[in-house]
Amino acid sequence: MTTAATDKVKVAVFVTGGGTNLQAIIDAEKSGIISTARIALVVSSRGDAYALARAEKAGIPTVVCERKTFPSQADFEKAIRAALDEYGIELIVLAGFMSILSADFTARYPERIINVHPSLIPLHCGKGYYGLRVHESVLAAGDKVTGATVHFVNEIPDGGRIIAQKEVAVEEGDTPETLQRRVMEQAEWILLPQAVESVAREIRGL
Numbered sequence: 001m002t003t004a005a006t007d008k009v010k011v012a013v014f015v016t017g018g019g020t021n022l023q024a025i026i027d028a029e030k031s032g033i034i035s036t037a038r039i040a041l042v043v044s045s046r047g048d049a050y051a052l053a054r055a056e057k058a059g060i061p062t063v064v065c066e067r068k069t070f071p072s073q074a075d076f077e078k079a080i081r082a083a084l085d086e087y088g089i090e091l092i093v094l095a096g097f098m099s100i101l102s103a104d105f106t107a108r109y110p111e112r113i114i115n116v117h118p119s120l121i122p123l124h125c126g127k128g129y130y131g132l133r134v135h136e137s138v139l140a141a142g143d144k145v146t147g148a149t150v151h152f153v154n155e156i157p158d159g160g161r162i163i164a165q166k167e168v169a170v171e172e173g174d175t176p177e178t179l180q181r182r183v184m185e186q187a188e189w190i191l192l193p194q195a196v197e198s199v200a201r202e203i204r205g206l
């Protein structure tokens, strides 16, 4: 089947937890900030992720692939790829996806996987830096400014080409939780939908 230039880019959003970034993409599709892409599938690495409820409420198909239920990483990724193929997915968005994807997986989708990371890469990123740990690291370093980064995903953790970054101030008395919330509100929820739209436009040659 051919894909007409006017067809929306079919996106799979990969989640593990609360799914506030997924929600930001759903909302951006509704408001028209995203007009060239549509979420066609949500893939969760946990069966109890609240993100699944958000997807269901928005009428988006979901699939759960938990690493521990597969005998190997290869089998886990094979199941994910089968779902992506079934839904004709053209762009993968990692939005708080906490399972590891192998180099074999990422190499199959060059510049077709994007990730949001809650710091200004190359600071506070790479193996072991995820979720609240990132913000704990920023506070421990005494940084006055942090932010978020959206980047393409390759075989190096948080190492792919940067698409967009936005700075956020660290404030006196911040805890990892208050900082995480500010970085989400002021950077992630804005940057990620914008990046989805811009990469989708590139995919369609617009």
Ligand code: GAR
Binding pocket: 015, 016, 017, 018, 019, 020, 021, 022, 051, 095, 096, 097, 116, 117, 118, 129, 130, 131, 134, 184, 188
């Ligand atoms: C977000 O802050 C995201 O940037 C981070 O996990 C959170 C998920 O929240 N991702 C990473 O740390 C990846 N290295 P959400 O489920 O509410 O979108």
